[in-house]
Amino acid sequence: MKLVNKSIAYVISDQNFIRQCNLRSKSSTWLFLYKKRWNRHAILEGFSDQSTRWFKISIADLLKPVVSPVNLVSKTVKRIPDSPLGPRGTSSWRRSGMKLVARSDHFRFFFAELVDNRPVLFEYNSETNTWDSTEAKEIVDNSYMPRVDEREDGYIFLNSINGPNExxxxxxxxxxxxxxxxxxxxxxGGGSINERLHVYGDGHMMIIRSKGVENENGTVRMLKGIEIWGLNSRKNSRAWEYISKVPSELIRKINKPYGVMMGCLEKGDGIIKMVILSNYQCLWEIIWLSYNITKHNWSWYPVPDCKMKGLNMAGISLSCGLTLS
Structure with missing residues (x-):
């Protein structure tokens, strides 16, 4: 934009404009969907909690020579070295066990996996273009486990194993x-395992409870409740700690039949953000919720149709807004 118009260049180069723009951007959250129709079509779409429409980024041509990550500024693609574990099967990549920490000019990518039945942390640093691995340390006393509210102070929590009870x-x-x-x-957990779905992220767990309901198409699943739990840091405690649940009046607003369901969860700046994707008769539905830990209140962001018909959902992620420098 600076190259197009001198007046625009002057405005967006002003430090006051940059400061105000960054303040607004930092308070926004983006939901990104990576959609594709096999090898013929690849689109990255983004939706902000401060917007009313989806933003489309076509990346099919960028991905032809090599697979991600993509630099959307320079429109280039770079292949990073294989991880020390080598190629991974799709099912072994746990969304709650991965984290990308981005800066303006570089990023760090973390994932936790079991190696010889021991949790091991793997880290890629784009500055050095190298991988590093560290075996995680078992602790006997949970009083030494950092609290989940220390996430903003530099702690990152990755799930290595997600079981129904542990x-x-x-x-x-x-x-x-x-x-x-x-x-x-x-x-x-409470209730039947078949009646609840667990979604993990940033030291928290979302339990989605459902029930079977009869309609004209037979038995369908319907939401019954959504709860948030967090790591309990009290001494000698080895349990998830209950935090809050979505109010029943909000459940009634977002409740629709579904066949399959998945989700993602992220915490930042004292707010837990949750996105639930459901599919019913080939139609996708997105539910975006957030919980303010300090104010103890829930928010719902209606998301417009993402036009997923005929496409495969290949990835989903939450991200903070971009900042100017």
């Missing part, structure tokens, strides 16, 4: 010399 969470500190720690929170 999880394995790896906590990464801001100091690289400290070994990652292992927590093993347990939960009885």
């Amino acid at each position: 999880s394995v969470v790896v906590a990464i500190g801001s100091e690289s010399r400290n070994a990652p720690l292992i927590a093993r929170p347990r939960s009885n």
